[in-house]
Amino acid sequence: MDVVKPLKINTVLITGASSGIGLQLAQDYLALGWHVIACGRSQERLDALALNELVGATLLIFDISQRDQVQQAGQDLAELLAKTDCQLDLVVLNAGSCEYIDDAKAFDDVLFERVVHTNLIAMGYCLGAFLPLMPRGSRIGLMSSSAIYLPFPRAEAYGASKAGVQYLASSLSLDLAKNDIGVSLICPGFVATPLTAKNDFSMPMQVSVQTASKAIRNGLKGGKREIHFPRRFTYLLKLMSFLPAFVWQKMIANDTQAKPLKDKSL
Ligand SMILES: NC(=O)c1ccc[n+]([C@@H]2O[C@H](COP(=O)([O-])OP(=O)(O)OC[C@H]3O[C@@H](n4cnc5c(N)ncnc54)[C@H](OP(=O)(O)O)[C@@H]3O)[C@@H](O)[C@H]2O)c1
Numbered sequence: 001m002d003v004v005k006p007l008k009i010n011t012v013l014i015t016g017a018s019s020g021i022g023l024q025l026a027q028d029y030l031a032l033g034w035h036v037i038a039c040g041r042s043q044e045r046l047d048a049l050a051l052n053e054l055v056g057a058t059l060l061i062f063d064i065s066q067r068d069q070v071q072q073a074g075q076d077l078a079e080l081l082a083k084t085d086c087q088l089d090l091v092v093l094n095a096g097s098c099e100y101i102d103d104a105k106a107f108d109d110v111l112f113e114r115v116v117h118t119n120l121i122a123m124g125y126c127l128g129a130f131l132p133l134m135p136r137g138s139r140i141g142l143m144s145s146s147a148i149y150l151p152f153p154r155a156e157a158y159g160a161s162k163a164g165v166q167y168l169a170s171s172l173s174l175d176l177a178k179n180d181i182g183v184s185l186i187c188p189g190f191v192a193t194p195l196t197a198k199n200d201f202s203m204p205m206q207v208s209v210q211t212a213s214k215a216i217r218n219g220l221k222g223g224k225r226e227i228h229f230p231r232r233f234t235y236l237l238k239l240m241s242f243l244p245a246f247v248w249q250k251m252i253a254n255d256t257q258a259k260p261l262k263d264k265s266l
Pocket of ligand 1: 019021022045062063065096097
């Protein structure tokens with residue numbers, strides 16, 4: 001971890017601050033005068049972004065999927081908070097990955113484990129390390145996805161991991177109420193980032209990282225339990241999920257060439 005930076009009133013910790021949505025969030029909170037604890041697994045990558053040179057930024061390097069590294073990060077953070085007299089007002093557990101199951105019949109269980117580990121289990125490691133440091137009145141944002149509203153083809157691993165995050169957030173929200181710690185589930189539609197740049201399919205209503213960051217920051221500030229955007233896209237998915245399964249299966253299949261299931265009980 002880098003040397004202590006000037007004290008700021010508001011402190012936010014963001015995982016996955018080296019790219020995409022997390023990087024934009026870090027830059028925007030810094031511009032707003034927050035103390036940002038920018039987390040990434042690669043010192044080199046974070047150094048290249050020169051985030052560290054901005055006033056108010058502190059780098060914390062760890063791989064979220066490695067429990068020992070996350071625990072060490074928690075200890076380093078506790079020392080930093082004690083030294084600077086800062087308090088952790090906001091934590092955004094944003095880091096994640098997306099990989100698709102190309103052939104469900106030859107199910108890639110290793111890929112499945114890897115994605116669920118990064119997106120869900122590692123979030124548990126971060127909660128274990130950072131929640132004890134969060135005071136009353138603070139808030140935690142958990143990154144899920146609009147993929148939880150409707151199943152998409154090839155998203156068995158990604159969708160399952162993000163649906164797990166949804167349940168985690170709902171349950172946490174109940175249990176942390178007594179500690180006065182708010183929980184927000186974050187469900188973006190398609191956002192233009194290096195993660196989606198790899199996609200080989202159409203991504204309707206895709207938004208920029210700037211739009212995503214604004215929606216997330218506004219939602220967190222407003223204490224929203226569920227932050228979803230762009231609204232036209234997410235409401236459409238939510239609406240479709242109320243239709244009989246064969247209807248949306250057909251619509252998705254038409255769009256993606258996937259074959260609709262014949263089992264009407266689904
Ligand atoms: N983009 C979208 O359309 C979209 C939509 C819904 C949800 N999301 C979610 O939003 C989050 C951010 O996605 P993004 O689009 O901004 O992707 P991105 O540009 O690929 O950024 C992902 C970030 O997570 C970090 N990360 C991944 N695995 C990590 C690990 N094991 N340890 C530490 N850091 C790790 C990456 O670090 P490195 O730089 O070291 O790789 C990077 O900073 C993800 O959870 C994603 O599922 C994205």
